[in-house]
Amino acid sequence: xQKITQTQxxxxxxxxxAVTLDCTYDTSDPSYGLFWYKQPSSxxxxxxxxxxxxxxxxxxxxxxxxxxxxxxKSANLVISASQLGDSAMxxxxxxxxxxxxxxxxxxxxxTKLSVIP
Amino acid sequence: KAGVTQxxxxxxxxxxxxxxxxxxxxxxxxxxxxxxxxxxxxxxxxFEYFSETQRNKGNFPGRFSGRQFSNSRSEMNVSTLELGDSxxxxxxxxxxxxxxxxxxxxxxxxxx
Numbered sequence: 001x002q003k004i005t006q007t008q009x010x011x012x013x014x015x016x017x018a019v020t021l022d023c024t025y026d027t028s029d030p031s032y033g034l035f036w037y038k039q040p041s042s043x044x045x046x047x048x049x050x051x052x053x054x055x056x057x058x059x060x061x062x063x064x065x066x067x068x069x070x071x072x073k074s075a076n077l078v079i080s081a082s083q084l085g086d087s088a089m090x091x092x093x094x095x096x097x098x099x100x101x102x103x104x105x106x107x108x109x110x111t112k113l114s115v116i117p
Numbered sequence: 118k119a120g121v122t123q124x125x126x127x128x129x130x131x132x133x134x135x136x137x138x139x140x141x142x143x144x145x146x147x148x149x150x151x152x153x154x155x156x157x158x159x160x161x162x163x164f165e166y167f168s169e170t171q172r173n174k175g176n177f178p179g180r181f182s183g184r185q186f187s188n189s190r191s192e193m194n195v196s197t198l199e200l201g202d203s204x205x206x207x208x209x210x211x212x213x214x215x216x217x218x219x220x221x222x223x224x225x226x227x228x229x
Contacts, residue, residue: 035218043205045220091160095215102172103215105150107160 003027004094006108013082014116020067021077021111023092029053033095034075035105036066040088048090051075079113087115119144121210121221129227135196138224142189142210149191150218151183154205163206166191167214195226203228 005024013019025034036048051059051066059066067076079086092108122141130136142149151163162175166185183193189210195202205225209218 033215037220042222043207043225044222045207045209047219050217093160095218097215098173100172101167101214102165104162104165104173104175105152105209105218106162107152109159 003096003106004092004108006092006111008111009109010112010114012114012116013079013086015084016081018078018080019082019113021079021090021092021113023075023077023108025073025075025092025094027073027094027096029096031097034066034068035093035095036064036075036077037091037093038086038088039091039110045091049077082115084115084117087113089113121208121219123206123208123221123224125224126222127225127227129229130198131229132198132200134198135194136198136226137192137194138206138208138226140191140193140208140210140221142191142208143212143219146210146212146219147189148211148214149185149189150209150211151191151193152207152209153177154207154223155201155203160207163193165214172214198228200228202226 032053034051038046049061049064063080065078089110091110124139148167150165154160165173169185180196185191205223207223209220
C-alpha cells in the first residue's frame with residue numbers, strides 16, 4: 001500500500017485564486033512529520049512547509065498553509081493568491097522513524113500545478 | 118549561507134561504466150540522504166548517512182553505494198550503469214537525522 005497518496009496528477013488554477021493540493025498518508029509511527037516541496041522544471045526541491053504529528057495547530061508559511069486532519073490522515077496544502085511562478089510539481093512527503101535514530105522520507109507521486117493568467 | 122551543492126549538474130555515461138556523484142551539505146549539517154527520481158518510479162530513497170556511517174538504505178541493488186566523509190560531504194557511486202539508471206539524483210542535508218531536509222539542485226544522469 002502506498003504510504004503517501006496524491007490523487008491529483010494535474011491541476012489548473014486561475015492567477016490570484018486559492019488552490020488546495022491533496023495528500024493522504026499512512027503510517028504506524030506516532031511521531032511522524034509531513035513536508036511539502038515544490039519542484040520547478042529546473043529540478044531543485046524547494047521546501048515549503050512542515051507539520052509534525054504532535055503539532056496542535058495547522059502550519060502556515062506566508063501564502064502556504066497546511067490543512068492537517070490527523071484522524072483522516074490528511075495533510076492538504078493550500079496556496080492562497082496563486083502566482084504564475086507557482087506553476088510547478090508539488091510533492092507531499094512523510095518522515096518516519098525506522099528505529100535506532102534512522103529516518104526515511106517517503107514521497108507521493110506529485111501534483112503538477114499550472115497557474116493560468 | 119550556502120545551500121546544498123551537487124556536482125556535476127549533468128552527466129552522460131555509457132552502459133557498463135561507473136559514475137560518482139558528489140554532495141556538499143549545508144555547513145553544520147551532519148546528515149545526508151540521497152534520492153533517485155524517475156518519471157516511472159517517482160522519488161525513491163537511496164541511502165542516509167550520518168557521522169560517516171550509512172544509517173539506512175533503500176531497495177536498490179548493490180551497484181549503488183555511497184560514503185560520507187569527515188566533513189559531511191557525501192558521494193554516491195553507481196557501477197555497471199544500466200539504461201534504467203538514467204534519473205535525477207537528489208541529495209538532501211539535515212542538521213540532524215530526520216529533521217529539516219534541504220535539497221540540492223540534483224545531478225541529471227543520462228545513460229546511453
